[in-house]
Amino acid sequence: MTATDLRPSQTGAEGEGVAVFERPPALIQFLDDTEEAIRRRLAKMRLFERVFLLQRDWMTRITMLMLIAGLVWGAVGGFDAFGFQTQVVAYATQSNLHLSTQEIYSSITLHGIRELFGFAQQVEMAVFGLLLINALGITPRRKWTLYLSVGLLNASMLLLQGPIYLAPFNDNYFPAIGWYFLSPLGVNGSSAYVVSPIFFLGWIALAGAALLWTWWMAAHVLDWYRQHAAAAAGRRYPVFLWFLMGTLVLMPLTYGPLIVAAGWDMLAAYAGVALSPLTNQVVFWMFGHAIVYVLFLLPIVGLYVLIPILARRPIYSYRFAVASAIMFVVLTPLLGIHHLYLTPLPAWSSWITMFLSFAIVIPSAITFFSVWMTLKGVPGSQWEWNAVALFSALAFGGSIFGGLTGPINATIPADVDVHNSMFVLAHFHAITILAIVAGGFALLYAFFPVLTGRRWFSARLAQVHFLFTLVGGTTIVLAMDQLGNLGVLRREVILPIVPAITEYQLLLFAGIVVMLVGQLFLVANGFLTVLRGALFSASGLSFDEAVRLAAQSTTPPAARVPVHDLPFARRAPRPRRERAEAAWIASVAIFLAFAVTASTPGAFSVSNGISGSGGDPANTEFVALYGQQYYWTATESGAINGTFDNAIVAYAGQWVQLNMTASGATQSVYLPFREQAPVNTQVVPGSTSYASFAAPTQPGVYGAPDGEYDGPWFGVDVAALIVLPVPGATGQSLADFTANGGAGDIYDPPVVTAATASLVANPEGVFNFSVPGPTLAATVPGAGGPVAFTWEVPLSSIGITNYLVNVSSTAANAQQQYVIEHNYTLPYPFELERIDPATGLVGVSSGPLRIDATETVSATLAPGVYLYGLTNPVAYSYDPSGESGSGSGVQTGLVMGLWGVLWVSAA
């Protein structure tokens, strides 16, 4: 045995001052030796040595590794959003998309995964680990547990991306099925969105990483407790330490459900175990919601750590702050169902969740009041607007902005208006960008110099970074808010071409660009700091002074203030301060109670309406809607009878009762009215959902998009509510529908004159960038008359992203070649069918789907409403390289996009 074989025991009684040496396990020895060999080799390169802090202790090295990996995933996730939004803007400006629907879908899904877990969670784990070790004043141990956690987390990011084929390069077989687990998605025999098992392994690995880290943290707390048990009781610990402890409780409560949901899905997909999709979603959202609060603890901890340090005085009300930490932990795991308000869950469960969702405002109210009041009395001469202070202020404001839109989402009757819309996304991004990211940056600017031993290189770069983050982040949130208010769904590319939507999408894109550019200043400053930054020394300084000194390097010299601690003696006694805080909290509780009470009747009305039907008036139109993943089949009885694909037909003002089921994928019916109450109901496989509403009194064609995230054709699967004029009624013209804006439903297809219309299919297989296609208006004598219109599917619109041609080939233009070889004709009939209220669709004419020719449909028609185009869905399979399969993923489906309504009015 040599001296190098000996090292302090991992479980030795160091705390008792007795060093016990023993041989480490062979595996640990091997890992240590390997790491040391790699470290020495890399350390010879100055860039690596400086950037990865290779001459420092292992805890510092791993923390730095996590921060760098976090920023890398943050950058990749940022470019995912950038890539997605380029396609949204391209579509909005009627340009060709350069990404496939598969890639677009991948981008937005992986954007969320990478930002939330690869970036935010990793940074949180890094910072919280650093804070815990320093706060407890103990020597870090269990290096390889932490390494394993970090390795698993980053490996999970790769696994969640799914298989990547290098030759020919293809990363389109991403396996993300969104936030709703169910594999395979799709309808047996007609559509499928099968994910790779790698996807589920990614979730399991992510959960493993989080739980390992939790164990690593908890083990240090236990170590510390064993060493300080006698003195532990009755001590007052920093508030942030309470939140760190809370995080350790929340992690298993968050990731446990993820393991159950993902494991259940895997067993269902690969072992045939029965799965209840609705129950699985409830379990999944116990993770899906709680993780946001776990990440929200990053700015909360940041504010509780930094504001007292910057203010040079303790937190305003310690006991309230501790109560806030406890309430966060108790309430956070209980809120998942508020993501499922529009599913047929029992009304009482939705109402309780609404109540609890309002209740969690209380700990936030305590926190932000306490943080603000901690600053009351701090003179301006003692306050420095360094980057730490600036980002803390942003996290404070962002939390308030995001927090205030939360209760709207949490209100069940209001959720009908905003569910799955960009409004929800605005709330979420206010929290993530303006609170979580800002709080993370505040901590980063405070502790990076402590970690690296170097002061920030440039105060100016830090301040510019803040400015860009503020402007970019705020622009993103406000643009999303406005889009949501218009009724725009999230994760959509194929959107209505409406000026207001296009303007806000462009604004959103600009915000993303500003945000991304802004982060370059942070990266540049980080590199310059580790390579050329002045040495940072905390020698002779208290912890608070060291942090203030670190923060000071992000302030221009002229605006700096001394970093030294100042004597502080409180004048306002604790009872007075706590009385003020109690008064504030009581006020909040009263207003929240009012909000819950006022929303309760509406909440039960919505929930009960989704869970059951009944009380339908006479002359109700009964519609059995069956979800086929990318389209609906509607079977109607009542004043109108028949079966329609993607269309619900009713008379103006008629009461409509939807009875909805689905298999294979969760769908929703969303009619984003603004002049009357919207219709918004989720349909989960295995459950029946209901919706009752009065059809608009204005006849016309109303867009009804599927608001769920059930595969890459999201955005094409828009059905229509076709409202017919009441027979014999007057004043119900299509012109009035257009003039009235279709009850505010932005998804209404545009109305154009049939005779002059130019229907041209785009590369997404829809006419004139609209789903359904434009509503063609024609006028004939009362007894009928000739109607004609033209349409064209250009050869140039045919490609890998167009569902009309299924050719698996990597060759350029293989799909177009297929069309040429088949005499420019595809095997789908272009129909003209009349809606007959007595029997359903009645064929008028039918012709081949000719490609690259201007076709004319001409017929003598009676006044009435007709469907044109491919009025039945088309079978599609995405498989450009022949790599589809259970290991890679499968994407097939019945898609219906090249159709519309012909509206023939009597002169």
Add this chain to the structure above:
Amino acid sequence: MSPSEPAAPSARVGTRVGPFVAFFAVALLAAAGAVFEISYWVGLPALAPQVLGTTIGIVGALVAFFVWGWWAPGND
């Protein structure tokens, strides 16, 4: 500059408003932004009933936040 040589406060620094007022302004801006977005729904007669109770609750709590914050004793 070493830690033992802290920067002297400049004259400009000495005349700045305190952080309490600055954070007040930040909170006010954030609250105004959120209320502006929510007000869209209140402005639609057909949809207002669904959000009115919550909106009143939010606005009431905000007023309480600023009133109690201004009234409460300082942290000194």
